[in-house]
Every structure is written in C-alpha cells, then in structure tokens.
Amino acid sequence: MAEQQAAAAVQAEHDEARDGAAPGALRMGTAIVITSGKGGVGKTTSTANIGAALAARGRSVCLVDADVGLRNLDVVLGLENRVSHHFLDVIEKKCTLDEALVQDKRVPSMVLLPAAQTREKDDVVTADMAALIESLRRRFEYVLIDCPAGIEMGFKNAVAGAQRAIVVTTPEVSAVRDADRVVGLLPKGVEAQLIVNRLRPHLVRKGRMLSVAQVDEVLRLPLLGVIPDEPDVVVATNRGEPVSLSDASRSGEAYRRAVARLEGEQVEIEDYSGEGGFFERLAAWIGGRR
Ligand SMILES: Nc1ncnc2c1ncn2[C@@H]1O[C@H](COP(=O)(O)OP(=O)(O)O)[C@@H](O)[C@H]1O
Numbered sequence: 001m002a003e004q005q006a007a008a009a010v011q012a013e014h015d016e017a018r019d020g021a022a023p024g025a026l027r028m029g030t031a032i033v034i035t036s037g038k039g040g041v042g043k044t045t046s047t048a049n050i051g052a053a054l055a056a057r058g059r060s061v062c063l064v065d066a067d068v069g070l071r072n073l074d075v076v077l078g079l080e081n082r083v084s085h086h087f088l089d090v091i092e093k094k095c096t097l098d099e100a101l102v103q104d105k106r107v108p109s110m111v112l113l114p115a116a117q118t119r120e121k122d123d124v125v126t127a128d129m130a131a132l133i134e135s136l137r138r139r140f141e142y143v144l145i146d147c148p149a150g151i152e153m154g155f156k157n158a159v160a161g162a163q164r165a166i167v168v169t170t171p172e173v174s175a176v177r178d179a180d181r182v183v184g185l186l187p188k189g190v191e192a193q194l195i196v197n198r199l200r201p202h203l204v205r206k207g208r209m210l211s212v213a214q215v216d217e218v219l220r221l222p223l224l225g226v227i228p229d230e231p232d233v234v235v236a237t238n239r240g241e242p243v244s245l246s247d248a249s250r251s252g253e254a255y256r257r258a259v260a261r262l263e264g265e266q267v268e269i270e271d272y273s274g275e276g277g278f279f280e281r282l283a284a285w286i287g288g289r290r
C-alpha cells in the first residue's frame, strides 16, 4: 500500500512538472542511451521493448538507431519496409525530421529514427548528433538511443546528447567486465542504471551462471530490471513484435516492470530463484535423469 502511494506521488509530481509548464513553453524530454560493453547482450532488444512499453503507457517516444552501418532496430520493430530516410539524411538536410521518422504500427506514440546502413560510424559528427537529440527532446517525452557495440566513435556519438544511460549486461563474467569499462566512459552527469538480461535461474541455482547479486557486486549500479532468457524474445524479434506488448510473455512482463521503475515507481526486483520456465524445468528434469 505504502509502495502504491509512493508510486502515485512520484507520478503526480511527474505529471505536475509537465502539466505545470506554461502553454507553448519548452518541455524537454529525457534522452536515454542504451549501451553495453560487449555486443549481442540485448541493447537493441531492450531499446525496442522499453520504448514499446513506455508508449503503451501513453508516453511519446522516439527510438534512435545509432548503430550506423548495422541498422537493425527497424527489423526488430517490423518497420523495415517503411524506412525511407535515416538520421544522417536529417543532419545533412537531405530530408526533414518528419520525413525520416517512421511511426510504429502498434503503439502510435512511438516513432523510429533509423540508422544509415550504407555509411560509416565516423561519418557522424558528435556535435551534430547531440543537436539532433536535443531537437528530439523538444518533441518527445523519451528519446531512446540504441548504441552500437564497442567504445569507439559510435559510442561517443550515441552518448553525446543523453542525460541517462541504461547499461545492459548478461550474467557472464566477460560481459560484466566490459559493462564496467563502459560505465567508466560515460560522460559526467549521465545517470546510469542496469539491466541484467538473459538470466537463466536454473543455471544460477546450479552455480553455472552469475546471480544478479554477483553482477551487482561488480557494477554497483541501480538495478532497473532483470530480464529472463526466454525463447519468445527470439520469436518476437523475428516477427518484429516487441515482447513487452504481449501479456503472455514473462520477459515482456519483466520489461514492463523495468519501465515502471524507469518512471519512478517502486516495483520490487523479480526473484526468479524459486522457479524456472518450461524449457528450464525440462532441462533440469533431463539433467536430473542423466
Ligand atoms: N531475454 C532474452 N531472451 C532470449 N533471447 C534474447 C534476450 N535478449 C536478447 N536476446 C537475443 O539475443 C540476440 C542479441 O540481441 P540484440 O538485442 O541484437 O543485442 P545487441 O543489440 O546488444 O547486439 C538476439 O537474437 C535477441 O533476440
């Protein structure tokens, strides 16, 4: 009950801050970069799912695919056929921002600003990227930036206009170590939170995978979410449908709870230690028979 009251108070404050602004006054949204040290840990998946869950809560959201040369956020969202321009076209004034934005099919308050597939990461000037993100913050409550892997130019450009960062890691020693490096490279003043993705409770119980507590011990970041490893995430990705819009998905539910925390609600961190998904239970059963 106290938790619900606290959440309601946070929400009221949030609404008041926005609604209290004079009509026509500039209400800047929040730019959040989704980053990691190691590649393939779920940055793009997390960007799509957090964005969709925010939009489903009624927020206006712009997803920026900053992974120049490797664009795939449009595919994860099932929007690839509707991409005609990309953010470099906007920066280079080859098209307007509105011409480049692609509206989502399921949650209309979410749009995508695609990445250029045929260009190099070094084609982007950091100051131009920061200015673009600032202009998006004037129009959207949330600007989520899907960061490329690595810590070179692409990373610097992606973090340039952000106020907050979501650091994604899997519970693997190498991914956690790389995440730690990235946290140290975030510009001063960027507030970082952590998502532990692809957790397999069954392996944690057997001591074959790091637990959330062990990851936390190394990274010491506020925990935004713990997302279980589930086959439906891969299926949804192939279909271009974020799992966070599906009531039936456990990973989707975990993303929705992470988004509630992102918006300041007090939501308990999931404890998966006493359970496992169907495949986990099956694997445990087969393992037990050997
Ligand atoms: N929670 C999860 N459960 C199962 N598969 C996942 C999960 N998160 C990500 N994946 C899969 O991992 C792969 C890499 O994810 P992706 O988001 O592209 O990583 P990154 O953007 O960090 O390179 C994709 O095939 C994706 O479907």
Ligand SMILES: [Mg+2]
Residues within 6 Å of the ligand: 043, 044, 045, 067, 072, 147
């Ligand atoms: Mg990616």
